[in-house]
Amino acid sequence: MGNIRVRINGVTKEYEEGATYRDVAKDVQGEFEHEILLMIEGGTLKELYKKIDGDCELIPLTAGDETGRRTYTRGVIFLMLCAVYETIGKELVEKIRVEYSIGNGIYCEIDSAEGGLRQFTEKELEEVKKRMKELVSLDLPIVKRVVSRSEAIKIFHQERLYDKEHLFKYRRESQSSVYTMNGFTDYFFGYMPYSTGSLKYFDIINYEKGFVIVLPEKKNPEKVEEFKPMQKFFSTLVRTNDWCAAMDIENVAELNDVISEGGINEMILLQEALQEKRIAEMAEMIKHRPDAKFIMIAGPSSSGKTTFSRRLSIQLRTIGLMPHPISVDNYFVDRKHTPRDEDGNYDFEVLEAIDIEKFNQDMNDLLAGKTVQIPSFNFETGEREYKGDFITMGKDDIL
Structure with a gap:
């Protein structure tokens, strides 16, 4: 019976043919701070019970890694x-x-x-x-x-x-x-x-x-x-579950039932109605807080922040308020000043990609009753532009 050669952390060791990833994990465990749970071989995850097919290079994964x-x-x-x-x-x-x-x-x-x-x-x-x-x-x-x-x-x-x-x-x-x-x-x-x-x-x-x-x-x-x-977050998740229960869709199998029975359009309309109802409730909550002048909408890239701000703006206008959606993207620093990540690519997710000083100045000026021209970021040229978008906060205005 021959041996197989396994390389980990730049060191190559030999194991008997038929050895498992578990055998290797036990052998090298002392070199790792946390217990090894999986291996990566050639970009593919390997469970420890499996036998190693041949010579390879392995990357151990622990609970300290996301996977x-x-x-x-x-x-x-x-x-x-x-x-x-x-x-x-x-x-x-x-x-x-x-x-x-x-x-x-x-x-x-x-x-x-x-x-x-x-x-x-x-x-x-x-x-x-x-x-x-x-x-x-x-x-x-x-x-x-x-x-x-x-x-x-x-x-x-x-x-x-x-x-x-x-x-x-x-x-x-x-x-x-x-x-x-x-x-x-x-x-x-x-x-x-x-x-x-x-x-x-x-x-x-x-x-x-x-x-x-x-x-x-x-x-x-x-x-x-x-x-x-995290009570607010938990309450939101519970409310989402309640929505699913109202639509009789509490798991993927029940969603498949609706689709296979031709009920997908009705389901979408019901979901939209429930969401619009909730957004209208938010608008009413905001109206009953007259001192609140800022509504902050947070979320990762492409999560629907802009779409949500537009839908909320419509509901706010129906009850007499004048919303002014302002995208933080418009306060990006010019492209030549944008930080780069470790691979040399522009990193728009870090705080330094935003002109915080200018953003704070404009928001404070608006709260002070001054007229402010809001910038617009041109993603083609990579520069901030001004196109005459002036805002002056009145009694019913809200950002």
């Missing part, structure tokens, strides 16, 4: 599901819904088999947490299997995962991967850690109508910080 953190998160969710079903009993649980990320946690809810939501008692919470830690200490393998679509549907039915059973009826691929932990099988969109022993750091707390899985931060994967609630 590794997502893998760790999936593992802890799987751990939680297994522990809840074992502790509470599958017959008492209709389904466990992993809803959304909030800060350093993931909010979940349990639908009771008897109807309504079920929240952990303090005793149940401690039992679930204890069982999760027991599963970690057992260092159980997380086993991946490739099964046919029909077999996956059968598994989901047996595990009472009816939403996934419903979803897979629309799946076109003939095969899918499922994972098993301590006899419980589920499907996850993404890779898993090698075993439960890698999932040492987490907490679970009751929150609102459900509970939160608290995870370590990426910068320090071995430390679980105290959960910091």
